[in-house]
Amino acid sequence: MAHQQDGLFPQSLLKAFSVLIFIILSKDVCNGQPQLIGPSQALVARAGDDVILPCHLEPAYDVSIKTLEWTRSSLDPRFVYVSRASQEIEKLKNPSFKGRTSLFVDELKYGNISLKISKVKFDDTGTYKCYIPEMEKEAFVELVVGK
Ligand SMILES: *[C@@H]1O[C@H](CO)[C@@H](O)[C@H](O)[C@H]1NC(C)=O
Numbered sequence: 001m002a003h004q005q006d007g008l009f010p011q012s013l014l015k016a017f018s019v020l021i022f023i024i025l026s027k028d029v030c031n032g033q034p035q036l037i038g039p040s041q042a043l044v045a046r047a048g049d050d051v052i053l054p055c056h057l058e059p060a061y062d063v064s065i066k067t068l069e070w071t072r073s074s075l076d077p078r079f080v081y082v083s084r085a086s087q088e089i090e091k092l093k094n095p096s097f098k099g100r101t102s103l104f105v106d107e108l109k110y111g112n113i114s115l116k117i118s119k120v121k122f123d124d125t126g127t128y129k130c131y132i133p134e135m136e137k138e139a140f141v142e143l144v145v146g147k
Contacts, residue, residue: 034061034111036130038139045145050118053141055130057111064108069131070101070115080128081115096123120145 034057045051053070057063070081079092081101086108093101100118107114113130125145131138 033135034059034137036132036137036139038130038141042142042144045120045143047120047122047145047147049120049145050116051120051143053115053117053128053130053143055113055115055139055141057113057132057137060111062109063111063113063132064105066135067133068103068108068113069129069133070113071129071131072126073129074126080117117143122147 036055037058038053038055043051043053065085067084068082069079071078072080075094075096077092077094079094080097081103082089082092083103086105088103090098097117102116102118104112104114104116113132115128115130117124120143122145125143128141128143129138130141
């Protein structure tokens, strides 16, 4: 009896552990959900330039009806661009980006949610996040604006 229990306990623990690992892995890898991809390097721009912060889903996936967010955590409010079903929700946007940010609406059906920022300023330097709340997907883009 005693030796049986010795053997059973670690085995059931092991089983529980492998089930947990499986759940963690399958959440990210096995469900085939697209991943958000940002650039691998910082973008460098000069003040006054128009820049595109790249961000897209791989494999392509239509996000035109989804809520999409571009934010920068060092801003308050942090929203640089928010859209729902391809319509911008302007009232959420940080005033310093008023009239300066846009998405490429025709690209949304290919999962491309790259953001255009017009006439960048030195103060636009920072780390931007593109985020799809419903899919819990995010990617980061670092922008450096020289003077
Ligand atoms: C996303 O759209 C932008 C603007 O048209 C383009 O520059 C970029 O190459 C596109 N990205 C992908 C992955 O197609």
